Amino acid sequence: MQVPAFFEYQRATSVAHVVTLLERFGPEARIVAGGHSLIPMMKLRLAQPELLVDVNDLHELAGITVEDGVLRIGALTRHAELLASPLAGEHFPILHDAERVIADPVVRNRGTIGGSVCQADPSEDLSGVFTALRAVAVVRGVDGDRTVPMREFFHGPYETAVRPAEILVELRVPLQPGAGSAYVKVDRRVGDWAVAAAGAVVSLGPGGVVEQVGIGLTAVGDADFTAVEAEDLLRGRVADEYTFAAAGEAAATHCRPVADQRGPVDYKRHLAGELTVRALRDATARAHRGGSTE
Amino acid sequence: MTGTLEGCAGPGFGSVPRKEDGRFVRGRGRFVDDIALPGMLHGAVLRSPYAHARIRAVDATAAESHPKVRAVITGETLAARGMAWMPTFSHDVAAVLATDKVRYQGQEVAFVVAEDRYAARDALALIDVDYEPLPPVVDARLALSPEAPVIRDDLLDRTDNHVFDWETGDADATAALFARAAHVSECDLVYPRVHPAPLETCGTVADFDRISGKLTVHATAQAPHAHRMLYARIAGIPEHRIRIIAPDIGGGFGNKVGMYPGYLCAVVGSIVTGAPVKWVEDRSENLMSTSFARDFHMHGEIAADADGHILAIRVSVLADHGAFNATAQPSKFPAGFFGVFTGSYDIAAAHCRVTGVYTNKAPGGVAYACSFRVTEAVYLVERLVDVLARDTGRDAAELRMANLLTPDRFPFRSATGWEYDSGDYPRALRTALEMADYPSVRAEQKDRWAAFERTGKGPLTGVGMSVFTEAVGAGPRRLMDIMGLGMADGAELRVHPTGSAVLRLSCMSQGQGHETTFAQIVSHELGLPVDAVEVIQGDTDNTPFGLGTYGSRSTPVSGAAASVAAGKVREQARQVAAVLLEVAADDLRWDVGTGTADGGSFSVAGVPGVSVSLREIAMAAHGGLDLPDGVEGQLAASTVYNPPNLTFPFGAYVCVVDVDPGTGEVEVRRFVAVDDCGVRINPMIVEGQIHGGLADGIGMALMELVAFDDDGNHLSASFMDYLLPTAMECPPWELAATVTPSPHHPLGAKGVGESATVGSPPAVVNAVLDAIGVRHADMPLTPAHVWRALQGRPIRPDIAIR
Structure with missing residues (x-):
């Protein structure tokens, strides 16, 4: 039976308490929320933290609201809550597209949004979603809050801008009225990590010209989960199949997938292009309908 | 469920709820890891990180000084007891704990016994093993090359990695037919390595009593009696002082047939500490080190005349057996029952050669619901028939229909010598094609393909089928044995004075519902309610000897034994009834009744109203009745059933898939399964078995794989990497039955546990390849894999993706 190594455990009573504990124990302390990545790693002894700081009582970290033109998603919000949130779905259908294909209901009931992005797994769905959305992370430490754009949040596999004595408290997504968004993923089986996935957020101007676009790519080796070249190519051009194909090609060319049992490099590169096209197609169709899924 | 169950009627039979589910649905099953004995210690296994390495030294002193560690067992400890190596099921030996070399990643090197499972794991990190890494043999196709390192240098005079050559069929007759064939199709096929992956991993609680000298082993054992003999042989404990108790088992699929080092180490741990020792492996250990399945590299050739009649099949196989030849199968069958590869067709000649090789991978093999490699055989022939259809421009269904054995040919002796007991293959295929509405699926496929050619967009539709013949229920004992133990099974039935009964069996359920099915067999024979029959299994002190449950043999062998024992009890009852009614036994007529607590009854022929029930007879048989000579009293009988032949269940499956050519994603849209397993004792349980097997088939066809990288690292050691199908990948199953009783089984039943696992993979693969138009x-x-196949550059599955 898999059992973790010895560790201490504290149930945090406030965010300030979390920061104090992290400060005191240093980098060998870990925050546990849903625990769906950390606990398996501990059981396999790939992770051996000395202290677990349980944040599950910190209800102030949970919840989805819209304030001042910003969709705010608390770090402790469960996947299931995001999937069930009409507010999130109304503004950004991409969030529901992605949540529908993340793991399974049991995991979604427990796993958190903050935990997912802080784990920074190279195949994490939400990483590509929030970079496509140009979300901003709010991180709290002893010196108070600071913000980090999601496009600067990821520092490599399993590494983020969050420092050892800091905690992610919130993700902020600026509302983009009229924008359409979508997420598409290929996996080997429901609940599996993505072989590749793409998210797109498209704002159209007069004549169907792309005013702003965000493209997030997952599992194809982009450290920042973003297809910048494809975005650059799209801005100012008419959103049609021809442009999508060119954007797909740019995404495929510039991604850096590695071969593993989910697929060889050429296939993943192909998928980066194909899924970019499909995400753009769906997001644009939604933009034409004013952003909604209907 | 559609179709007919005609021939399955009878008292006791039918879809009654499973007796065991009362505890399972309440979470009250009792599995090995639920067992907690007073003073019980916990074991953990140190495993090799290398696929191939020489062991220079093992230093356990730091682990031994851990305050909670009670013993550290190494290969040297075992060597001192003559237990460092154990015999395998296939005329080889396997290391219990490595002494000289490690030969696969995950191989057992040391065993820690500690006061709790946490300390046992902690102490593993304190054992210092000095390894000298050696180049591994990972690619089976290179195992026999002169440069390949010799894995088994422990064996005398061993200079290569060759395990065995085996052949079957008539090479000359086959060659002659190939020479005059109008058409020959060839194909290379890999049935890659997969794993049984039962929900419950393997585990044991070994409890050696120093005073009585008795060893009690609570273990996940599909074959408890065979295990008892193995413990006696390996540990040197007399067999009468060993008791194996298999509690509830959470899935086996062949994984729990074999003997594993962890079991033996727990026994030694209990002997040296004097306390019970529990060892339960974790998921990674289960996937890395216990019996794998398949790993057959096949080259198949199929010859046909100009009219599309199949003349002959020729096969050569490279079998990857891992580091020790430990395949669990009848000992005279090194390639299992692969010889049934002529399948459901009327084929005049066939020949097959199999070469087994050692590689630096886990041993075991021939687990996972395969009926001893019938899975590989069915996949081979069903794929070859599809290739032949494609190469000759014929419809896959029509080609099959034209070549199927017809009912008048049974009993049928195949070109490789197997005697099929009974079958009606054309009826099964016709039923499946009608249910699938085959012509309309073909029409839809055509439309989809046309749209794809116009727009470049999918989905593409494909339809695939298989008409499989299974071979299950081993022995007879004269032909089939496991380590010298003939494959026959016992049953003991006792009817208590008040008319309820207890049936003791040598087989062991792992979820198949034995407690219900076997009670139904007794109910069928004696008229007792199903609930009035207690079924005992899994405890060697309380059950008759037999070879256990695997290869779909419980109903064909133990089911027959139960029926025969019940028949003997009924005849005893007749003698007692004759005394009670003061008539000659021959004048009594048996009426099985309606399953009331009275049981069946004997009445006097021609004398209405004079009868006596089994319940009355049972009390009388235990009472003061003056019985004639030769009638012993009480109602109890035992038997040993030696099956005259295998049974040959069969079926026809049709699978419809949609494939997205842009991504390679496959959706199994429909699956029609027509199964014929002879008489169905509990059709609901049969359907459940079929559901599970179909899901297995989808898993193997679309996602399951044990792969290794160039260094021999296991790439599938968790359920994140070894993918099992979920409900989301399974369509609503469309089942139907035909019933062709087995002529030699007392109930007309055939085994069904593995039919769907055997029959479904080729149907799914044929459908996907049909959709994408790839040979x-x-x-x-x-x-x-699908996308690369579409690009004309298919991926080799048995080595890591590059």
């Missing part, structure tokens, strides 16, 4: 690509057809 052949190997399983698992993950999106990447």
